[in-house]
Amino acid sequence: MRIHGKVAVIAVCFGVFLLLYFWGGNAADDPLPREVAEERERQGEEEEAEDRKSSPVPAELRRDVAPKFAPRASTGVGVRPEQPPGGRKRPRAINRGASVNVKSKPQSRIAVRPVMRRARAEEFMHLAVVACGNRLDETLAMVKSALLFSLKKIKFHIFAEDPLAPQFEERLNQWPRSVSAMFRYAVYPITFSVGNADEWKKLFKPCAAQRLFLPVILKDVDSLLYVDTDVLFLRPMDDIWGLLKSFNGTQLAAMAPEHEVPKIGWYSRFARHPFYGVTGVNSGVMLMNLTRIRSTLFKNSMIPSGLSWEDLLHPLYQKYKNHITWGDQDLLNIIFHYNPECLYIFPCQWNYRPDHCMYGSNCKGAEEEGVSILHGNRGVYHDDKQPAFKVVYDAIRDFPFEDNMFQSLFYPIQTKFLDTVNTLCGRIPQVFLKQIEKTMKKVFEERVIQHVRPHK
Numbered sequence: 001m002r003i004h005g006k007v008a009v010i011a012v013c014f015g016v017f018l019l020l021y022f023w024g025g026n027a028a029d030d031p032l033p034r035e036v037a038e039e040r041e042r043q044g045e046e047e048e049a050e051d052r053k054s055s056p057v058p059a060e061l062r063r064d065v066a067p068k069f070a071p072r073a074s075t076g077v078g079v080r081p082e083q084p085p086g087g088r089k090r091p092r093a094i095n096r097g098a099s100v101n102v103k104s105k106p107q108s109r110i111a112v113r114p115v116m117r118r119a120r121a122e123e124f125m126h127l128a129v130v131a132c133g134n135r136l137d138e139t140l141a142m143v144k145s146a147l148l149f150s151l152k153k154i155k156f157h158i159f160a161e162d163p164l165a166p167q168f169e170e171r172l173n174q175w176p177r178s179v180s181a182m183f184r185y186a187v188y189p190i191t192f193s194v195g196n197a198d199e200w201k202k203l204f205k206p207c208a209a210q211r212l213f214l215p216v217i218l219k220d221v222d223s224l225l226y227v228d229t230d231v232l233f234l235r236p237m238d239d240i241w242g243l244l245k246s247f248n249g250t251q252l253a254a255m256a257p258e259h260e261v262p263k264i265g266w267y268s269r270f271a272r273h274p275f276y277g278v279t280g281v282n283s284g285v286m287l288m289n290l291t292r293i294r295s296t297l298f299k300n301s302m303i304p305s306g307l308s309w310e311d312l313l314h315p316l317y318q319k320y321k322n323h324i325t326w327g328d329q330d331l332l333n334i335i336f337h338y339n340p341e342c343l344y345i346f347p348c349q350w351n352y353r354p355d356h357c358m359y360g361s362n363c364k365g366a367e368e369e370g371v372s373i374l375h376g377n378r379g380v381y382h383d384d385k386q387p388a389f390k391v392v393y394d395a396i397r398d399f400p401f402e403d404n405m406f407q408s409l410f411y412p413i414q415t416k417f418l419d420t421v422n423t424l425c426g427r428i429p430q431v432f433l434k435q436i437e438k439t440m441k442k443v444f445e446e447r448v449i450q451h452v453r454p455h456k
Contacts, residue, residue, distance in 0.1 A: 125225070151238050194314040253289070374389065
């Protein structure tokens with residue numbers, strides 16, 4: 001009987017143990033009390049804050065997402081801003097490119113130190129051109145060449161006579177969407193802020209003097225590349241834009257020499273006014289830091305204290321107008337004659353003209369690297385005096401944007417060059433072809449190969 005009693009006690013104890021065990025397990029699955037849950041949530045936030053302090057890069061990346069995908073302000077195609085005082089039309093800003101809206105995530109309660117980023121305007125390279133008369137097609141060929149080979153986006157500042165403005169907008173708006181995404185443009189009227197406008201307009205060639213007033217008009221632009229309408233890019237604009245970083249503390253503009261050989265240079269033989277260096281400079285391709293130009297007082301031969309850019313232009317013209325031949329280019333030579341420390345000289349392949357080959361090849365940089373920027377002055381794109389220049393111009397003008405560049409651009413140029421080998425400039429085809437072939441390979445690698453995702 002005693003044994004049976006002990007067995008019964010043991011069974012009861014075991015049953016109580018099992019009951020407590022299952023009861024405790026089920027209680028563990030119940031929701032935590034509110035105080036405990038809040039405590040654990042607070043601990044989790046503290047751990048997350050510690051992680052962010054130890055790893056700042058992801059936080060910065062999260063801050064950059066919203067600004068990069070925020071909607072861009074746009075004036076809209078075909079919408080003119082309000083008229084400025086004086087009845088002059090302000091530039092028509094054409095915004096090519098769609099904006100993307102992204103739903104923003106709730107901001108973290110963790111205080112984050114703001115990160116300084118470049119303004120959106122600095123994401124574009126800026127290129128200016130002045131077109132008057134019958135320069136519409138020539139200007140569009142220049143714009144096309146810049147877009148074909150450049151890697152970064154470009155903002156074009158087109159200064160044009162009133163009849164040309166709607167023609168530019170019509171033609172540019174017809175370009176493929178894939179090309180339109182690479183640029184924006186604004187069309188400006190021809191304006192001169194000082195002196196007699198009619199007198200400025202007739203200086204050398206129609207409207208050529210407009211380039212002198214770019215620092216005054218484009219007040220919101222920091223740096224700018226100006227080119228003549230008869231310029232063609234055979235290399236990405238990115239490369240000459242990068243020369244801005246080579247400026248020292250006093251340099252504010254860059255140009256190429258007018259000639260490589262002083263004995264046959266125009267300025268060294270015929271100029272009746274001061275000019276830069278030994279052979280002068282050519283202003284058909286001019287890289288400018290407009291901010292520095294606007295803030296500099298320029299030495300001159302008229303007053304000892306120096307004058308700002310805008311205040312200098314008109315008295316300088318009045319003093320030398322009976323002694324200059326090449327208009328605004330001569331005035332630039334005079335300015336930099338008295339301020340040589342302000343000018344950066346880039347080599348001749350960045351402004352390659354018929355003068356570099358019609359008297360014998362005299363641009364060593366082009367012989368070694370090929371032509372980077374072709375400048376068809378003397379009207380050589382439109383006559384048969386230098387067919388090597390015309391071959392390149394015709395090929396770029398007629399190239400369909402979305403065709404294969406090697407098949408529809410490079411090979412036709414290469415083939416047509418065979419007909420020019422007996423001419424002064426055509427006998428050195430490698431000078432014209434070397435850089436453009438290299439550029440096409442580079443553009444293909446940047447735009448196609450590097451953007452193809454590898455198959456997993």
